[in-house]
Amino acid sequence: MEGSLSVLGAGLAFGIGAIGPAIGIGMIGAKTIESMARQPEMAGKLQATMFIALGMTEAIALLGFVLAFVLMGA
Amino acid sequence: MEAIIPKVPEVLVALASFVVLFVLLSKLAFPPVTKMLDERAEKIRESLEKAEETRVEAERLLEEYRVQMAEARTEAAKVIEQGRTVAENMKNEIVAKAREEADAEKAKAIEAIQAEKAAAMSELQASVADLSVAVAGKIIGQKLTASDHAALIERSIAEVGSLNEN
Amino acid sequence: MENMGHMVEELLHELSVLPLFSEHIGTFTLTNYTFFLLIALALTIVFFLVSTRRLSLVPKGLGNVVEAGVSFVRDGLCVDILGSENGRKYFPFIGTIFFFVLFNNLLGLIPGSLPGTGTIGVTVTWGIVVFLVYNGIGIKKNGPLTYIKSFVPSGTPLLLMPLIFLLEIVSHFLRPITLGIRLYANMYAGHIMLGIFTILVTISLEHLSPGSAVTGVLAFVMRVIMHGFEVFVAVLQAYIFSILTTVYINGALHASEH
Numbered sequence: 391m392e393g394s395l396s397v398l399g400a401g402l403a404f405g406i407g408a409i410g411p412a413i414g415i416g417m418i419g420a421k422t423i424e425s426m427a428r429q430p431e432m433a434g435k436l437q438a439t440m441f442i443a444l445g446m447t448e449a450i451a452l453l454g455f456v457l458a459f460v461l462m463g464a
Numbered sequence: 465m466e467a468i469i470p471k472v473p474e475v476l477v478a479l480a481s482f483v484v485l486f487v488l489l490s491k492l493a494f495p496p497v498t499k500m501l502d503e504r505a506e507k508i509r510e511s512l513e514k515a516e517e518t519r520v521e522a523e524r525l526l527e528e529y530r531v532q533m534a535e536a537r538t539e540a541a542k543v544i545e546q547g548r549t550v551a552e553n554m555k556n557e558i559v560a561k562a563r564e565e566a567d568a569e570k571a572k573a574i575e576a577i578q579a580e581k582a583a584a585m586s587e588l589q590a591s592v593a594d595l596s597v598a599v600a601g602k603i604i605g606q607k608l609t610a611s612d613h614a615a616l617i618e619r620s621i622a623e624v625g626s627l628n629e630n
Numbered sequence: 631m632e633n634m635g636h637m638v639e640e641l642l643h644e645l646s647v648l649p650l651f652s653e654h655i656g657t658f659t660l661t662n663y664t665f666f667l668l669i670a671l672a673l674t675i676v677f678f679l680v681s682t683r684r685l686s687l688v689p690k691g692l693g694n695v696v697e698a699g700v701s702f703v704r705d706g707l708c709v710d711i712l713g714s715e716n717g718r719k720y721f722p723f724i725g726t727i728f729f730f731v732l733f734n735n736l737l738g739l740i741p742g743s744l745p746g747t748g749t750i751g752v753t754v755t756w757g758i759v760v761f762l763v764y765n766g767i768g769i770k771k772n773g774p775l776t777y778i779k780s781f782v783p784s785g786t787p788l789l790l791m792p793l794i795f796l797l798e799i800v801s802h803f804l805r806p807i808t809l810g811i812r813l814y815a816n817m818y819a820g821h822i823m824l825g826i827f828t829i830l831v832t833i834s835l836e837h838l839s840p841g842s843a844v845t846g847v848l849a850f851v852m853r854v855i856m857h858g859f860e861v862f863v864a865v866l867q868a869y870i871f872s873i874l875t876t877v878y879i880n881g882a883l884h885a886s887e888h
Contacts, residue, residue, distance in 0.1 A: 468750060469750070470750050470751035470754055470755070471647055471661070471749075471751045472658075472751075473649075473658050473659050473660070473661060473664065473751075474647065474661060474663060474664055474749055474751030474752055474755075475751045475752075475755045476658065477660075477664040477667060477668070477752075478664075478667065478746075478751060478752040478755040478756065479755055479759070481667060481668065481671045481730075482726070482730065482755075482756060482759060484671070485671055485674060485675070485726055485730050486722070486723065486726045488675055488678075489674075489678060489722065489725065489726050489729070490722035490723075490725075490726065492678070492679065492682070493678035493679065493682055494700065494721070494722050494725055496682045496685060497682060497685065497696055497697060497700045498700065498704065498718070498721070500685045500693075500697065501697060501700065501701055501704075501705075
């Protein structure tokens with residue numbers, strides 16, 4: 391099997407790389423819900439901020455995803 | 465690995481297209497749209513301000529009219545009050561005068577009646593005197609002398625007077 | 631199942647940067663991604679030119695859409711973060727970034743097309759443009775020395791200054807790279823995911839059996855859902871790119887207050 395190590399590397403890259411962002415996104419969601427429950431009139435602004443933080447955290451996860459595919463090809 | 469390395473043709477195209485778009489949009493597309501947005505905001509603000517001004521003006525006028533109405537009303541009430549007092553006075557005057565006249569009339573009437581009564585009394589005296597002399601002459605059948613006349617007259621007058629006093 | 635490996639390879643090959651024509655003008659050639667980039671450019675220009683003709687005091691039709699978009703970027707993004715005066719001044723740049731990235735991302739969702747932003751050359755180029763622009767703004771407003779001195783917060787002891795300065799410089803230089811990679815990874819990975827679901831559907835249709843039919847239907851449903859999700863991600867990534875640009879410009883403008 392050619393390139394088996396790189397395939398293994400790809401799997402590990404995405405697998406381990408997704409742990410952090412997943413926990414992060416969960417925390418963002420939880421904190422947003424908590425803040426919205428505390429102060430319902432701020433819900434609009436909170437939602438917008440949540441999306442921004444979401445986009446940035448997801449990017450880190452996607453870095454791992456892309457790296458996996460890059461490694462698979464190498 | 466090659467997916468991560470930027471390629472020169474792409475870099476050039478990306479750069480060029482971005483610059484072209486930036487120039488085109490900022491000269492041709494964004495100014496009209498932002499102008500329209502600002503215009504609309506301005507117009508809305510203006511009409512809101514004008515509506516506010518008109519409302520304040522209208523309220524002021526309403527206040528003025530209300531005060532005027534109140535004044536007119538008190539004025540009218542006063543005038544009515546005055547009129548009523550005047551009428552009241554006039555009524556009292558007229559009534560008083562009428563009463564006076566009525567009293568005067570009554571007094572005059574009483575006087576007239578008294579005068580009539582006196583006149584009637586004296587007439588009565590005369591006829592009673594004659595009648596009583598005639599009756600007495602008849603009854604007695606004698607001719608009365610003058611002095612008997614006088615004595616009879618005086619006696620009948622006294623009796624009529626006492627009757628009259630009753 | 632051996633098929634799947636081939637198909638995935640094929641997919642990855644299709645999604646990689648491929649030259650369109652075989653002639654090169656020097657080292658320059660149109661690639662598949664650049665082709666769609668230019669199409670998105672033309673689309674944006676046409677859209678804006680057409681809709682600026684339809685503007686009226688009472689909004690309607692296409693003019694309404696353009697006004698909603700511009701108002702969203704200007705009043706909701708620029709003016710919110712930069713303040714009223716600066717927001718209007720820097721709006722053309724931020725607006726161009728937002729709309730160009732948005733149109734590129736959305737174009738990639740038409741089946742058979744690619745997002746112009748799905749390749750690292752394009753996105754990192756724009757990231758570097760943003761980097762140059764915001765540093766330029768900072769230097770023009772504050773003077774070069776003050777701006778560079780602002781990297782170090784004013785209260786740090788002398789010993790820590792070089793370290794913090796270095797950290798700040800590294801973090802600043804990371805910004806265009808992260809901007810570019812974030813956009814590229816979102817678009818590229820989205821397409822890969824859609825492609826993989828398609829491969830699943832295709833494979834489950836090849837050797838038809840109850841199990842594979844179920845998998846096929848599930849994969850198809852998932853693909854449809856993911857397509858919708860990709861629309862959301864397209865808009866979100868354009869928004870994030872723009873809002874980060876705005877935040878960096880704001881940081882550069884207020885550099886003297888650090």
